[in-house]
Amino acid sequence: MxxxxxxxxxxxxxxxxxxxxxxxxxxxxxxxxxxxxxxxxxxxFKRPQAIQWNIVGKETVDEIIFRTTTQRNRLILELMARGGMRIGEVLNLTPADNQERSLAIQKPKSGRTGETVYVSRKILVT
Structure with missing residues (x-):
């Protein structure tokens, strides 16, 4: 068997x-x-030990974003780090998705019809 x-x-x-x-x-x-x-x-039939992931700290993420030179890449990293968005969701954003204090994701990977991501006004202005 x-x-x-x-x-x-x-x-x-x-x-x-x-x-x-x-x-x-x-x-x-x-x-x-x-x-x-x-x-x-x-x-x-013992299960193998789970792999321990090394998680990048907040300071490291801030440093990566700060050292990014192009505004486009910095905005992508900010949305992913601060808003928890996936790269595909960020790349599919349009200006029409920008709401007052949030972004509307039209086709999220979660399978829902739409999702709202709340981000700081500083990110929305750039």
Missing amino acids: TKNNKQATKRNRYSVLASFYNFSINTGFPALTNPCNSSVIRKI
């Missing part, structure tokens, strides 16, 4: 099988034992 499959597929199948046994035990077969609960099998 797991021959020639990646380790992630094997872990997924182990998880589904263990869940099936637990469901069977909890719903009507309390005498049944879960063969997936052995320590050897759990070690084989």
Whole structure:
């Protein structure tokens, strides 16, 4: 069942099988034992350690924005850092999207029909 499959597929199948046994035990077969609960099998299908991301600090982001020489690139970085916008959302902005204290995103990646991003007036003026 797991021959020639990646380790992630094997872990997924182990998880589904263990869940099936637990469901069977909890719903009507309390005498049944879960063969997936052995320590050897759990070690084989153990999930890998999560990767710890290095997050850039606010001071570093401010320094990058400050050192950017072109106004266009500085505005893109400001909108991404201060407004939490994605690069595609920033590049699709038009002057009509500029509202009094916010920007209207027409086709956000979230799947909604539209979103509003509130940014400082300093960014909207530039």
